[in-house]
Amino acid sequence: MALPAVMLLLALLLAGSAAGVTQLRLEEAARAGARALARGEDAGAVGVIVRRLAGDSAASAVASDGEWLTVTVSGRVPGAVGSLLPWTFSARAWTRGETSGPSAAARVIRTWRCQRQSPAA
Numbered sequence: 001m002a003l004p005a006v007m008l009l010l011a012l013l014l015a016g017s018a019a020g021v022t023q024l025r026l027e028e029a030a031r032a033g034a035r036a037l038a039r040g041e042d043a044g045a046v047g048v049i050v051r052r053l054a055g056d057s058a059a060s061a062v063a064s065d066g067e068w069l070t071v072t073v074s075g076r077v078p079g080a081v082g083s084l085l086p087w088t089f090s091a092r093a094w095t096r097g098e099t100s101g102p103s104a105a106a107r108v109i110r111t112w113r114c115q116r117q118s119p120a121a
């Protein structure tokens with residue numbers, strides 16, 4: 001009788017820790033994407049950085065609100081634990097563009113519109 005209870009407790013602990021690690025990875029990917037935007041990278045480069053840090057299943061969105069640039073990263077827990085946790089986690093980071101020359105916000109808006117029209121992979 002105790003063995004199934006211990007196994008259930010272990011499964012819940014593993015699922016909780018996997019969810020926590022996933023959230024931390026998404027937050028780090030959002031911060032790194034925002035830093036790249038601040039340096040003047042485009043939304044495509046931000047997507048590459050996000051997938052490298054948060055995993056291939058993570059999705060990123062880049063938006064501009066005047067001088068503020070926003071990176072939103074979302075994803076699910078990978079592996080078998082992901083089927084137990086049907087939640088989608090997300091993280092968001094904001095930054096100001098630091099490039100001189102054409103505004104980073106204008107480049108982000110053009111690139112983001114192109115990304116939204118293409119089919120999702």
